[in-house]
């Protein structure tokens with residue numbers, strides 16, 4: 001959704017809420033969980049009510065919005081800030097919301113676009129100086145796929161080994177070292193290369209420069225986020241919305 005379409009929506013809480021429900025971020029309840037009745041309705045105070053057993057619950061139940069206290073319009077604005085790569089600090093200042101709350105949401109957005117799979121392979125390494133391992137990059141037409149440590153196979157186009165170091169009294173810094181696997185990778189070395197891998201690294205490099213002092217898991221999560229951003233330059237907002245809806249699916 002373009003900013004110009006978002007502006008009228010965020011001026012109306014009802015419109016914002018309806019959009020979030022239509023897109024599956026807010027859940028639509030069909031049956032009461034307590035008694036199974038279908039006589040449900042949305043009542044004041046941001047709640048659902050079962051008219052049979054009188055049970056009540058929040059309209060945010062089972063959704064990403066249950067994690068934070070903010071208006072529906074503020075949530076949409078926060079999502080927009082994330083889409084256009086505004087930092088947590090800038091987003092916090094623009095929306096007048098605590099940085100901690102914005103950080104919480106940004107991290108959730110990241111987890112959702114990576115379909116939560118970082119946790120499954122997390123190298124629990126929290127030490128300051130350690131090798132994260134190597135990541136692989138596979139070219140799929142104009143898209144790329146990043147393979148995290150432990151997932152690399154012989155079909156990758158490039159391998160990048162990453163080292164984490166701490167500058168005395170300074171932030172943690174990541175070092176990269178490339179290995180060339182296929183001939184196509186050699187093209188990166190050429191200054192005017194327009195190979196997809198080269199394009200990808202030109203996209204990634206300036207963004208990684210801003211990243212200091214984060215944990216290994218956050219770093220890997222961020223790399224996967226960059227892969228998602230590179231592969232989906234169009235309709236990013238809509239895609240993040242559907243990934244959030246999908247990751248906060250009601251499992252019952």
Ligand SMILES: [Zn+2]
Nearest residue numbers: 032035050053
């Ligand atoms: Zn009920």
